[in-house]
Amino acid sequence: MLAFLFATIAFSIDAMLPGLPEIAADLTPQNTNNAQLVLTAFVAGMGLGTLFAGPISDAIGRKRAITLGFVIYAVAALAAVFAQSLEFLLLARFVQGLGAAGPRIVGLALVRDLYSGREMARITSFVMMVFIIVPALAPAAGAGVIWLSGWHGIFIAFILFALIGSAWLNLRQAETLPPAHRRPLQARMLIASAREVLNDRQVMFCTLILTLGFGQMFGLLSSAQQLFGETYGKGDAFPAWFALMAILSGSGTILNATFVIRYGMRRIAKWAYIMQTVVAGLMLVLLLGNLLPEPLRFPAFFFWAVSLFFMAGVTFGNLNALALQRMGHIAGMTASIVSAVSTIAAVLIAAPVGLLYNGTAVPVVAAALICSGLAWYLMRYLDD
Numbered sequence: 001m002l003a004f005l006f007a008t009i010a011f012s013i014d015a016m017l018p019g020l021p022e023i024a025a026d027l028t029p030q031n032t033n034n035a036q037l038v039l040t041a042f043v044a045g046m047g048l049g050t051l052f053a054g055p056i057s058d059a060i061g062r063k064r065a066i067t068l069g070f071v072i073y074a075v076a077a078l079a080a081v082f083a084q085s086l087e088f089l090l091l092a093r094f095v096q097g098l099g100a101a102g103p104r105i106v107g108l109a110l111v112r113d114l115y116s117g118r119e120m121a122r123i124t125s126f127v128m129m130v131f132i133i134v135p136a137l138a139p140a141a142g143a144g145v146i147w148l149s150g151w152h153g154i155f156i157a158f159i160l161f162a163l164i165g166s167a168w169l170n171l172r173q174a175e176t177l178p179p180a181h182r183r184p185l186q187a188r189m190l191i192a193s194a195r196e197v198l199n200d201r202q203v204m205f206c207t208l209i210l211t212l213g214f215g216q217m218f219g220l221l222s223s224a225q226q227l228f229g230e231t232y233g234k235g236d237a238f239p240a241w242f243a244l245m246a247i248l249s250g251s252g253t254i255l256n257a258t259f260v261i262r263y264g265m266r267r268i269a270k271w272a273y274i275m276q277t278v279v280a281g282l283m284l285v286l287l288l289g290n291l292l293p294e295p296l297r298f299p300a301f302f303f304w305a306v307s308l309f310f311m312a313g314v315t316f317g318n319l320n321a322l323a324l325q326r327m328g329h330i331a332g333m334t335a336s337i338v339s340a341v342s343t344i345a346a347v348l349i350a351a352p353v354g355l356l357y358n359g360t361a362v363p364v365v366a367a368a369l370i371c372s373g374l375a376w377y378l379m380r381y382l383d384d
Helices: 002-014 017-027 032-060 062-081 086-114 117-131 133-149 153-172 187-198 201-231 238-249 251-263 265-288 294-313 316-324 328-355 362-381
Strands: none
Touching: 002 032, 002 062, 002 086, 002 117, 002 133, 002 153, 017 032, 017 086, 017 133, 017 201, 017 238, 032 062, 032 086, 032 187, 032 201, 032 328, 062 086, 062 153, 086 117, 086 153, 086 316, 086 328, 117 251, 117 316, 133 153, 133 238, 187 201, 187 328, 201 238, 201 294, 201 316, 201 328, 201 362, 238 251, 238 294, 251 265, 251 294, 251 316, 265 294, 265 316, 265 362, 294 316, 294 362, 316 328, 328 362
């Protein structure tokens, strides 16, 4: 169930990928690159929504806050079904992102209500193992929906997703935040909680590192359809290749769940960023030097893309657990600030990277090299 809640974000992004060419042709034929904004608008809305989702859940409970998020998400998806312009679609996607913040962020606070530290990281990794199935299947599901009903039909699938998630939560999950531990939505208390989070050195460094991690991943996602289709000629098989990429990279969550108790969250995340810095640096040299023969160009790109998602599998859960380790009493507020800042700032990285697409993988690989290198450097300031 938690994996389903966490998967709201992945499904909302990845299921849209096969629809971007049709959206571009219908709504922005004069500049097809603008179709990528359908993804970044959603992520921007999600980033803003996380500022409110956590504090609301601290006040009214986890289940009510998640259900409210699903309602907003479903209403925005219904509006998008009737979109006839790119501007209206972007607005609907932004609001949809606001709602999606509820299941994702409050779900994290729900986990923190029950677990902490390395045990939280282990549980989050198990959730991510199930969650990885969604990005693997979402593009194929989106392609099937488009084949049946066009790109508008994807938003009907989002509505069904919200109905299933909210029903599952309310029927199967007990409330984890009892009334006695709730914090009213009062300006004084909210400011005090936010100040405590913002003044915590560990939380802020985790947030900055997560920003770099999300930024490079969102950058790749923004250009994924074009890279697979236009650059490497795999457009027709894009859902299958994307599914394989997600399944292979899912091994990162398995390894993290297996070894995080023994080696610790910080050490594993640090080595993941070292790995990506080396792999992205080598890939960039091969691309800029045009050193790859034609038969090896797509396999090399695919290997690098898998490594990027692998890195996400062994860093995001650990960094969130490190950020929330000392913040159990204000888990909702902490999850909100960490996710809001890292997501919104990541959009500022990903949007230009996506718009810099030039028919090659150079922009996204260069972004990964810079972001992972900086993240590796900043890891030295974290405590395990």
